[in-house]
Amino acid sequence: MSIKIGILGAGSIARSHIRALSKIEEAEVVSVYDINGEAAALAAAEAGATVAESPNQLLNNQQIDAVFICVPQFARGDLEEMAVQRGIHLFVEKPLGLDLDIALGKARLIEQSGLINAAGYCLRYYDTVQETRRYLQGRRIHLIQAHRFGTSHPGKWWWQLKQSGGHLVDAVTHQVDMIRFLAGELAEVHAHFGRASLTETAPESTIYDAGAISFATASGAVGSVTESCVSPYHRGSEIKLFGADFFVHIVNNKTITIIDAERNETLTSDQNAMYMQDLAFVQAVKNGRQELVCSSYADGVRTLAFTLAANQSAVEKRTISLQAGEVQM
Numbered sequence: 001m002s003i004k005i006g007i008l009g010a011g012s013i014a015r016s017h018i019r020a021l022s023k024i025e026e027a028e029v030v031s032v033y034d035i036n037g038e039a040a041a042l043a044a045a046e047a048g049a050t051v052a053e054s055p056n057q058l059l060n061n062q063q064i065d066a067v068f069i070c071v072p073q074f075a076r077g078d079l080e081e082m083a084v085q086r087g088i089h090l091f092v093e094k095p096l097g098l099d100l101d102i103a104l105g106k107a108r109l110i111e112q113s114g115l116i117n118a119a120g121y122c123l124r125y126y127d128t129v130q131e132t133r134r135y136l137q138g139r140r141i142h143l144i145q146a147h148r149f150g151t152s153h154p155g156k157w158w159w160q161l162k163q164s165g166g167h168l169v170d171a172v173t174h175q176v177d178m179i180r181f182l183a184g185e186l187a188e189v190h191a192h193f194g195r196a197s198l199t200e201t202a203p204e205s206t207i208y209d210a211g212a213i214s215f216a217t218a219s220g221a222v223g224s225v226t227e228s229c230v231s232p233y234h235r236g237s238e239i240k241l242f243g244a245d246f247f248v249h250i251v252n253n254k255t256i257t258i259i260d261a262e263r264n265e266t267l268t269s270d271q272n273a274m275y276m277q278d279l280a281f282v283q284a285v286k287n288g289r290q291e292l293v294c295s296s297y298a299d300g301v302r303t304l305a306f307t308l309a310a311n312q313s314a315v316e317k318r319t320i321s322l323q324a325g326e327v328q329m
């Protein structure tokens with residue numbers, strides 16, 4: 001029996017999920033909703049699904065087992081609560097919102113419901129990232145250096161800080177999440193952001209064009225993330241993790257190099273992270289096994305907490321502690 005899926009929001013990420021889900025035998029996209037009827041119709045045609053007239057109509061537990069919430073973060077409203085109330089399993093795209101208290105409230109409700117849930121941190125599913133996580137278990141990291149340059153989004157909403165949260169909250173959240181996945185919880189953050197280029201080139205935008213974020217982990221490592229959405233001649237991401245007796249280097253999320261006294265090895269994943277992620281979610285729903293999901297909603301909220309705290313740190317010009325209750329569940 002296939003898992004029947006509804007999709008809320010029919011933009012670029014929804015189309016990626018539709019393509020991934022079409023390759024999963026146990027999954028069937030049956031319904032799509034978007035405030036833009038044309039976008040909904042195109043996505044529904046690709047999926048062989050029907051167009052729902054409203055989120056209310058789509059979130060019908062007689063017709064769907066699970067929902068993929070793919071509307072931008074400013075438009076999440078109470079979609080998660082509606083799904084939970086109707087007993088519908090939920091996959092929610094990252095970032096999980098723009099207000100930590102709201103996301104925490106949703107996380108509590110989802111945890112209490114016992115429904116299968118996932119946040120869209122797809123990079124966790126690469127076999128190379130999983131291998132790096134296994135390698136780092138029990139090893140002491142003292143320094144983390146990460147960067148991501150040159151990603152942006154065509155949507156008008158993305159360029160407004162109040163709608164996307166900016167490049168760190170929306171995009172570099174993947175690298176922050178990978179750092180948490182590999183190195184454990186983040187305890188403190190201090191950030192600087194600027195708009196030196198965008199003030200000239202896109203004065204109507206309100207996001208930052210560059211960020212320099214420093215942090216400490218709960219285990220005592222320190223690190224930095226530098227990022228810019230404006231970098232036409234140099235794009236990509238890297239994460240370097242340094243220990244006294246090893247070095248781990250992750251390039252563009254899926255190529256890893258591990259160096260220590262016995263090993264000097266580089267591996268590139270040939271997996272499609274979106275497919276692996278959607279497959280894990282569908283199998284988790286089918287078998288009632290939340291542990292197949294690499295990032296639960298509640299886990300994703302902790303990544304959100306760090307990125308929102310970075311934004312707050314820059315405004316308030318102070319270090320923010322994440323252990324002071326911000327991400328307590």
Ligand SMILES: NC(=O)c1ccc[n+]([C@@H]2O[C@H](COP(=O)([O-])OP(=O)(O)OC[C@H]3O[C@@H](n4cnc5c(N)ncnc54)[C@H](O)[C@@H]3O)[C@@H](O)[C@H]2O)c1
Pocket residue numbers: 008009010011012013014033034035036039070071072073075093094095120121122155170
């Ligand atoms: N996991 C990833 O790697 C990844 C990649 C891209 C985007 N995303 C996330 O997915 C979300 C959507 O991004 P996107 O690239 O698809 O954006 P998009 O602009 O391409 O599409 C957004 C769609 O949502 C619709 N929409 C807006 N408000 C709505 C509402 N209230 N109800 C229903 N539909 C609504 C729009 O009409 C549009 O069709 C964002 O949160 C983004 O951060 C994740």
